[in-house]
Amino acid sequence: MKKKTRASRWASCTILTLVAAVWVLPIVWAVFTSFKTETEIKTKGFGFLPKVWTTENYINILQNTDNAPIVRWFLNSMFMAVTVAVLSIIIVSLTAYGYSRLKFKYRDQLFYTIMAISLFPSVINIIPLYKIISVFDWVNNAMAMIIPGLGAVTNIFLVRQFSLGIPKEFDEAARIDGAGEWRIFTMVILPMLKPVLTVVALFSFTSVWNDFLWPTIVFNDVEKMPLTAGLQLLQGAYGGFQLGPILAAACIAMIPTFLLYLFAQKYFLQSMSLSAGVKG
């Protein structure tokens, strides 16, 4: 039996090695190319390793603090993304619990309705959304990045689906013990949802971090912009862009989200039923 497992592990290891090698190729190229001179990128044909290593692209971006206060953008992004991640977890867990484990009339109908509405394409929405934002006086304010996204339904749908998979017996046992709804939520269900809530935090953080259309609409102030929107400004006006700085910027922007991912992966791989087993 053990041999068999080992064999399948080896097989999966081999497949993954091959896939990962291909998968990482474009990124390796992007990282190496961000260390090339513009002349080399444009004239020397395809290659991975730079012929001449240069940190010029990074220095240009990091030093250009007048036009591009990159540290400021970084902090702004951090603040917005962290706040959204925290608020998302609170709202998403409450709401998903409501739609999956509470019993009330038209519960599923209500959920499917908001789900259906949220599926409509949102291309035109920036005009009314901006109007709403300006009513709240959130133009040029981090709130414009933080609050509207909390109305989204997808993450609630995700957590609801996970919550539906938790057997009813848990709530019932707790209810017999005289626990109230709030107690069941915080003490029984929430711990079991921890892995998927980590995923929600990761997704919300990344989506705020990488959003660049909406922030350019709501921020006029370069100082208040998030990182990705700010880096967008470093690209050429008419498309005669320089590849080196763009790739360097993309690499810089990716680092925090990647670190968050590394951190999160510990949590979302925690077994859900293991914690359930302890309770049961």
Next chain:
Amino acid sequence: MKKTGTGNTDKNKRSRKAKGRLLPFAFIGPHLILFTIFVLIPIIYGLVISFTRWDFINSPVWAGLENYREILFNRESTYHIQFMDGLKNTLLFVVLNVPVSILVPLLFALLLNMKPRGSKIFQSILYLPTLFSISAVGIIWMQMLNKRFGLISMFGVKHSVTTTYPYVWIALIIMSVWWTMGTNMVIYQAALSGVSKDLYESAELDGAGALKRIWYIALPSIRFQLLYTLVITVAGSFNVYGQPLMLTQQGVGGAPKVNVLIMYIKNLAFGSGQSIAGMASAMAIILGAFILVVSFIQFRLVSKDE
């Protein structure tokens, strides 16, 4: 105060009952409010302007169902032609992209779930592309696929991949999966980690092979999550925009090779000329209706299963 004891308990009961009725709202209420303000109202707004002619600047003019008639039934109209072309490409993208975007991350999640040596490194690498913004992804792939300066030039490819059918579609799907797969993979991983080890082991003792274990234990256990990824991936594919725009536009002044519906909608609303927002909204509403019907079918199929 003067009420009798029974009256009092009645009142308590009633208030407890009222509280019970309000309780769900305590959980779903905050989101419902946010949803109404930031999702529902903008969509109603879009619905209303789909019945008008509007350039975003001057007062909208009521047009009734004219925009819808133009898009759906006037075969001569530019808007009908654009809609049909956009719909064709969008549907093709959905049909090609959804199976790959469901199965490939599922396969990887299953492989990673076997906890092979170095699985953490593998999952990090596989998730990595998801963290880039679409503009960076587009630039990277355009360079990789450049037949003169790109990676494919080293393999002697003579075609311009991003402008020749069917290569452009293959490239588009590969890039899409490369970029978006991490999301579904993480969800499957989280779901699979919840599948009880005991179930696997007892199945193994019963002599079930790896495929059987996947089919009879792993997949049924994560069916809720599979439904989620299916619905969201389908809806996301209907809304595809960034990938074909970044990958298939030909330099300055070139139109993308794969024109999806959202591109047409965007160009009508925010093109170079005066905005044709009413028509754009009507197209968006029709696209929304499509997504709705397809999602409804998915829910129906899956809930029948249970």
Next chain:
Amino acid sequence: MIKKNGKIGLSLCLTAALMAGTFAGCGNSADAESAKTAAVKETAEKVNADVQDGVVKSGDDASDEGTSENEIEFWNFFTGPDGDNMKAMVEGFNATNPKYRIKNVTMASGDLYTKIPTVVNSGKGIPDLTIVDVARIPMFYAQGLLESMKPVLDAAPEIKKENYKAAVWDTGTFDGEQYAVPLDMGVIGVAYNKDLVEQYAPGVLDDNLITIDEIKEIIPKAAEDGIVTIPVSFFGYEQALSLAKQEGAELFKDETTPNINGPEFAKAMQTLKEIVDLGGCSDEGEDNLQLFMAGEAIFCPDGVWDANALNAIEGLNWGITNSICYNTDTFYNFANSNQFVMLKNDARSDEKEKTIAQFLEYVRQNTLEWARSGQVPASSAADDEAEYKEMNQHFFVSTPEIEESIQFKNYKYTGYADDAINKVFGDILFGNIDLEEGLNQAQKQVEDNIAQNQ
């Protein structure tokens, strides 16, 4: 290196803080009995307070309202190297201690054009001064978006037609009144590789004109060595417009009648298609600017603003000349033009308009700085500067004849025509769609679009 490590450390700390905060947040969030809406509001207010106390406010003591009162908000889309030149001018002006400082707000051009209807609709956040392209100006004027520049011109008498290139100045005049002040002319000509010209086309540029016949002669020679003669799929639209204009045709017959499927534009497209069919153009979907930079194309239609990008390539010996022509009798060069406009806004005070006038006057005088971005300045103030004469784009103002060849697409419905033609342009050139059919389709699209505005 140390700096970078520090950054990683910082982000590690912050991510750790995030995760800790996340789970603490789950555990301690408001107790069961309290209404959840109130909790959310409270959180929101707390966040709001954090915003004011923390990240966003620090280092920027002026509040939002204060900012717009004391400053002139100036929107532009100079996100590339040209951003540095604009910033230099804004800073130079602010150093003169004007009543209001100019606040330079840069964004991608697409975002700027999306933002305009957005802010106009809500009435909040309308900028005081904005850069827009000449192609949009007649449309904005017709939509009633533009404020008259009269108070600005009254306050700065030197901002007048005589001090600017006449043709570009006129694009901002409607019913005898000025609604825009031009900054530059982004002429689209043909860039050439001096070394390759010497090798494959010696003498062709003696008259500064590249004729179709000359191109056809060069193609076979260049193709033998795998060199592209002229990638007409890149900025080829402007080449086609130039050719059509040589036969007297404009993009529109009158305000509401596009002229896309007329014989002149069809012939122009046919001519470009012949160049492609003869093998003089790059293949479909190639990065033509990169091709030119790599020294694999003799000519390349391009805008003057790419000068800095081309100069950044070591060993590329390049210049720029007129757009291609049928014969040497007539030639035209189509151009974009960045222009200053004031979007309608009742809140803009007369005092602000005076400062705007001072700023535009400062830009007019110091326009050499803008020439450094690669553009051809609209103001004539730099014409005699030695530094400007050294620049490649000075070619377009070097003789009155060349200067007069510069054309603008300042029609009310230019945007519709641009989008419609760009949609079919490549497909026509590379034979994916029949020429006549493609042009008819574009014509119909523009007609249908215009009909939506009647």
